[in-house]
Amino acid sequence: MEKRKVLIIDDEASFIDIVKINLERTGNYIVRTESDGTKGLAAAKEFQPDVVLLDIIMPDISGDEIAIQLKREEKTKNIPVIFLTAVVKKEEEASRGGIIGGKTFIAKPTTVSELIRVIEKQFKNK
Amino acid sequence: MKKTTLSHTRQNKGSSRNFKIAMVIMLFFLTYFRTVMQIYYPENFILPDEILMFIMLSIVAYLWIQEVKDKNYLLLLHEKLKISNVQLEQEMLIRKKGEQELRTAHDELGIRVQQRTEELLKARDYAERIFQVVPSAVFTVDKNRYIVSWNKNAEEVTGYSAGEMVGKRCVEFTKFPCRDSCHLFDKNIEKPVIEEECILVRKDGQDIIALKSADLLKDDKGNIIGGVESFEDITERKMVEEELRLAREELEKRVDERTRELSKAYDALKIEVDERLNAQQALQMAYLQLKAAQTQVIEAAKMQIVGRLASGVAHEVKNPLAIILQGLDFLNTTIQNADEHSPVVLKHMSDAVKRADNIIRGLLDFSSVAKLEVSSCDINTIVTKALLLTKHQLDKCHIRAVQNLKENLPELELDRNKIEQVLVNLILNAAHAMPEGGTLTIRTYEEIVTDDPISAIRVKDKDPHPFERIVVTEIEDTGTGIPDEILTKIFEPFFTTRRNSGGTGIGLSIVKNLIEMHKGQINISNKPQSSGAIVKVIFWV
Numbered sequence: 001m002e003k004r005k006v007l008i009i010d011d012e013a014s015f016i017d018i019v020k021i022n023l024e025r026t027g028n029y030i031v032r033t034e035s036d037g038t039k040g041l042a043a044a045k046e047f048q049p050d051v052v053l054l055d056i057i058m059p060d061i062s063g064d065e066i067a068i069q070l071k072r073e074e075k076t077k078n079i080p081v082i083f084l085t086a087v088v089k090k091e092e093e094a095s096r097g098g099i100i101g102g103k104t105f106i107a108k109p110t111t112v113s114e115l116i117r118v119i120e121k122q123f124k125n126k
Numbered sequence: 127m128k129k130t131t132l133s134h135t136r137q138n139k140g141s142s143r144n145f146k147i148a149m150v151i152m153l154f155f156l157t158y159f160r161t162v163m164q165i166y167y168p169e170n171f172i173l174p175d176e177i178l179m180f181i182m183l184s185i186v187a188y189l190w191i192q193e194v195k196d197k198n199y200l201l202l203l204h205e206k207l208k209i210s211n212v213q214l215e216q217e218m219l220i221r222k223k224g225e226q227e228l229r230t231a232h233d234e235l236g237i238r239v240q241q242r243t244e245e246l247l248k249a250r251d252y253a254e255r256i257f258q259v260v261p262s263a264v265f266t267v268d269k270n271r272y273i274v275s276w277n278k279n280a281e282e283v284t285g286y287s288a289g290e291m292v293g294k295r296c297v298e299f300t301k302f303p304c305r306d307s308c309h310l311f312d313k314n315i316e317k318p319v320i321e322e323e324c325i326l327v328r329k330d331g332q333d334i335i336a337l338k339s340a341d342l343l344k345d346d347k348g349n350i351i352g353g354v355e356s357f358e359d360i361t362e363r364k365m366v367e368e369e370l371r372l373a374r375e376e377l378e379k380r381v382d383e384r385t386r387e388l389s390k391a392y393d394a395l396k397i398e399v400d401e402r403l404n405a406q407q408a409l410q411m412a413y414l415q416l417k418a419a420q421t422q423v424i425e426a427a428k429m430q431i432v433g434r435l436a437s438g439v440a441h442e443v444k445n446p447l448a449i450i451l452q453g454l455d456f457l458n459t460t461i462q463n464a465d466e467h468s469p470v471v472l473k474h475m476s477d478a479v480k481r482a483d484n485i486i487r488g489l490l491d492f493s494s495v496a497k498l499e500v501s502s503c504d505i506n507t508i509v510t511k512a513l514l515l516t517k518h519q520l521d522k523c524h525i526r527a528v529q530n531l532k533e534n535l536p537e538l539e540l541d542r543n544k545i546e547q548v549l550v551n552l553i554l555n556a557a558h559a560m561p562e563g564g565t566l567t568i569r570t571y572e573e574i575v576t577d578d579p580i581s582a583i584r585v586k587d588k589d590p591h592p593f594e595r596i597v598v599t600e601i602e603d604t605g606t607g608i609p610d611e612i613l614t615k616i617f618e619p620f621f622t623t624r625r626n627s628g629g630t631g632i633g634l635s636i637v638k639n640l641i642e643m644h645k646g647q648i649n650i651s652n653k654p655q656s657s658g659a660i661v662k663v664i665f666w667v
Contacts, residue, residue: 018452086444108448
């Protein structure tokens with residue numbers, strides 16, 4: 001099976017480092033991480049990931065704004081985005097099937113297995 | 127008797143003498159008659175001398191006998207006269223004595239008459255003085271109403287002197303009512319006139335008002351001999367009285383006016399007071415509503431701040447937790463064989479992260495200021511749904527659920543999902559209180575409660591009403607109950623007795639918050655007679 005490319009944009013450097021390790025250790029993912037929005041946008045165009053994990057609250061550009069810009073770009077508009085958030089409550093995530101306003105969310109903290117389940121769900125939808 | 131005898135004797139003596147004189151005259155007349163007859167008629171006269179002589183001798187004889195008889199009689203008379211004289215003298219003596227006594231008596235009588243006269247004069251003088259100085263004007267009239275006396279006060283009052291008035295009729299100086307009718311001499315009445323008002327005319331022509339009293343004067347036999355009248359000038363008094371009456375009328379008029387004004391003012395004041403009372407009540411109500419609204423705003427602001435704070439804290443804490451959880455996952459797959467205890471330690475660490483995450487989530491729930499989505503709901507439907515959602519948990523804990531729901535309860539304006547969340551939370555709490563199993567009873571019913579300040583404030587958007595309809599939902603368990611010292615803290619955030627079994631202490635505070643957002647009320651108490659607690663959730667209709 002071809003490895004899936006995952007781009008993680010999150011200002012929590014430690015978090016993205018560990019997530020990268022955990023995902024790549026499964027042998028199924030190639031992970032690239034960016035800790036600020038601008039670099040993340042550039043990386044998306046260049047890296048052409050299969051999925052983007054996007055933190056919502058970031059210092060320079062918010063996750064929402066990055067998602068909009070990704071949608072605007074021809075090269076990135078079809079890349080599915082999964083929002084990572086520390087604010088959305090677990091119950092809300094569960095009650096709405098992880099979808100808020102048409103977007104997929106993963107509430108922090110989350111386990112590796114849960115993360116993989118959500119990512120894989122995106123591909124199944126395709 | 128003696129006098130009679132004497133008089134008779136004298137009478138006899140006198141008649142005898144008269145008879146003798148008559149005899150002599152008769153003898154002389156006879157002689158004269160024979161002579162005349164013989165001169166003028168000598169042939170026709172036939173009276174012989176013998177007859178004449180006989181008549182004359184008879185007369186002389188009779189005169190002689192009478193004379194003798196008279197002498198005896200005189201002797202007898204003399205004797206009698208002597209006796210009579212003696213008697214007369216005695217009688218004279220007696221009479222003199224009587225005369226003396228009579229004179230004495232007469233003298234005494236004279237003295238007494240004089241004394242009496244003096245007394246009478248004094249009395250009359252005294253009466254006259256009284257009559258003159260008596261403080262009223264007084265006059266007397268005879269029975270034909272001619273003035274007899276007129277005292278000084280009468281002079282002063284009327285200006286007429288006694289000299290001018292005595293002898294005149296009283297009606298001449300009176301005007302009313304005397305000229306029309308006299309009340310005193312009216313035979314139909316004949317009783318005293320007491321304090322009758324009348325109008326008199328003074329000498330200067332001015333009318334005066336007098337108050338008069340009068341009575342009839344009668345003699346010993348009760349015959350009317352006149353009248354006495356006293357009068358007093360009350361013109362001034364009447365004027366003062368009239369002025370007083372006018373003043374009183376004016377005063378009464380003013381009092382009436384003032385009373386009417388006061389009454390109007392009172393009515394106006396009453397209306398104003400009522401209006402003010404109404405305004406005060408409205409103000410009080412507005413104040414309560416404002417206070418409630420203010421409390422709500424403050425609470426909302428607080429919650430907003432807490433929400434922001436919680437949100438910020440959640441973000442800041444959840445990220446490290448996410449790192450730790452990812453790290454634990456990594457370690458779990460890499461070092462679990464390094465030590466036999468490694469998996470246990472990692473498991474504890476993982477659980478701790480989840481617990482911390484639970485607390486953060488609870489904090490977010492608590493601070494949630496999401497708006498309610500209110501609609502008309504049947505509380506029984508929500509209760510049934512909540513029981514359905516918790517059925518699995520109750521079955522697992524061997525808890526029997528009993529529903530005692532009153533039918534046809536009034537509909538309530540509620541956020542169905544939030545109240546469902548509340549009831550689920552309360553049912554799970556009750557279940558936690560019965561780890562060994564038991565019975566959970568849910569009741570719903572309606573009640574009418576009297577108004578009180580607390581409920582008036584709680585019923586924030588409602589007009590205060592003496593009676594309030596409420597719908598109560600009771601959740602009763604057969605657990606161990608709640609210690610008294612905990613009862614007061616049970617709604618405080620983060621207060622929990624199940625810290626080690628995953629309790630965060632947020633649930634009941636969220637429940638309370640949600641109920642209060644619905645302007646409801648929640649009470650928790652222990653059952654008085656058996657173990658277990660009762661939670662009452664109250665919503666106003």
